[in-house]
Amino acid sequence: MSVTIKDVAKEAGVSVATVSRVLNGSCSVSEDTAQRVNDAVKKLRYSPNFLGRNLRKRETNVILVIMPTSEHSLYSKIIMGMQKYAETVGYDIISAVTRSASTVEARQMTMLFNRTVDGVVLLGTQYDAKQLNELAENYDIALCCEGVEGANVLTVAVDDEQAAYDAADALIKKGHKRIGFIGIKSDTAISAIARENGFKRALDEHGIKIDDTLFYREDYEYDSGAKAMDYFASLKDRPTAIFAISDLLAISVINKARDMGIKAGEDIAVMGFDNITMCEMMIPKVSTVEQPCEKMGELVIAKLIENIHTDNKDNRYYTVKHRVILRESTGDK
Amino acid sequence: MSVTIKDVAKEAGVSVATVSRVLNGSCSVSEDTAQRVNDAVKKLRYSPNFLGRNLRKRETNVILVIMPTSEHSLYSKIIMGMQKYAETVGYDIISAVTRSASTVEARQMTMLFNRTVDGVVLLGTQYDAKQLNELAENYDIALCCEGVEGANVLTVAVDDEQAAYDAADALIKKGHKRIGFIGIKSDTAISAIARENGFKRALDEHGIKIDDTLFYREDYEYDSGAKAMDYFASLKDRPTAIFAISDLLAISVINKARDMGIKAGEDIAVMGFDNITMCEMMIPKVSTVEQPCEKMGELVIAKLIENIHTDNKDNRYYTVKHRVILRESTGDK
DNA sequence: GTGAAAGCGCTAACAC
């Protein structure tokens, strides 16, 4: 049915070895034979079977990205960055979605174990440090966006602590002293923890006392932002600003506030985190902390590919530069 | 380095054939040996190399989804539906992004040619009917979301003509007679053309004369919605409603209108198309036509897998049910 | 410069 290297060899009147040489750009082939082979390839519309090639070469030049959801423009942008870079070095990026289920994640990891892919990037994972370290011993894996405490695995992420510090700092410099914080309940999500720590440090360094009633913690679901707003509005002394550790939460806050007759950017300042595409499409446009998505994607793939080709694995934690972006939701233009 | 079926065989004291039988659930293995093999597998942490397996079986159980962008929740949802279904039948879905470049699309298609995947679903494509028909002769491909005129290729999509008709019908029934239409300039995007046709038919059947000045056509970019709004606002007799063939355009219209002091849902009705996640997060919430994403994903994968396993290819055009959803942007609740 | 042949890891037909 499908045409193989043998067919091409027969058609060109050469051996399969020669065909292989031509296809892989070996120099030790006469121009004349190369021409004949190329003609045969074209005539038969031959496309080499990568299962055979990869089996032989023991590599696939494919990297798998595993993520909790594909409905997050942050991830889309990171993957875009990965692909742009991968393309330049002859790799392909494919992706799979876990829906945050560890069973699904484990299933998808089999593509790594069974050599369907050369490496895996985890954009948030259910694995713990111990499991990751064990995996990293035998396979090439990397974390992106979200590190794992105690994991000695190649990681690329922003400095969440400093980023949250800078966000809070920006709010404080605008005169806010009562700032509500929206985080998540978790002692494993280290980005969330770091963001809370950075936020607290900013208050601290500016001599603002930490008021536990101004902390609302639930999860990343859209509704949680509205619930937080409900809560903050119920306080006798409402905060004048709110910092949410994700844009989606911030957007939910803004919408909920409007329902209550409170205008974000005028009556209350709201700052998110991530700089998802929607931030610019909202009214008001949402202030946030930008993660340099394409950069992160590029870096993690570059480092992972290096690891794939060496025994001396790089398991460092790379930090990329964030940027506070002030827009209408904090009263800026 | 990596452990193979041979190692397991040696460890268990059996032949590789027996190991293979145990792994693939052949019944003709004694419980005792099966136990020994399984023990060996566990002990050595063996995971079969799928390159070898797939090469031999001439299939990979992987389907590739190629799409123009990953930053579109419509696509994310469709892929989610694909994955949920694929999982139940032992297939994996992987995806790749073309950024609407035909060269990138062609490059990614090589994964089909070189047998890295068993089939491909195109979520919008740069190929024309002739090319698709040629491809479909030798490979298993399907279109989803967006058909191609004249392509005899398995396709799953909504009935765009009827869907747009229903959307316009809903606006007309609310009393609107001057309805602006935002489409795109293209004579190849058949969904866009069908939507325009459906829109016109609705006007027609309700005895509303078609006014060419109420048609604005550009592209799917976010900014185009704002430009359209600019244009419509400049008309001496402004339309009372606007139907955009994508939610993003509708959202852009709503935002631009607000900048102009025109409130969507009160001063002007706005209806989009797709029912992307953002529709529910906007203020006002956006009325739209829902495409049953998960259903579409499930159906196209089911049919494609059927095709993979038969010589009698199904190249029908399957239509799935759309649904008009009225929300605040058309003055509904 | 080119061909013959081994072998990547696996499955399946064929023996026994």
Added chain:
DNA sequence: GTGTTAGCGCTTTCAC
């Protein structure tokens, strides 16, 4: 019920 072996399509020594 189990082992031997051919071969999937390819790359890469090793000859010549």
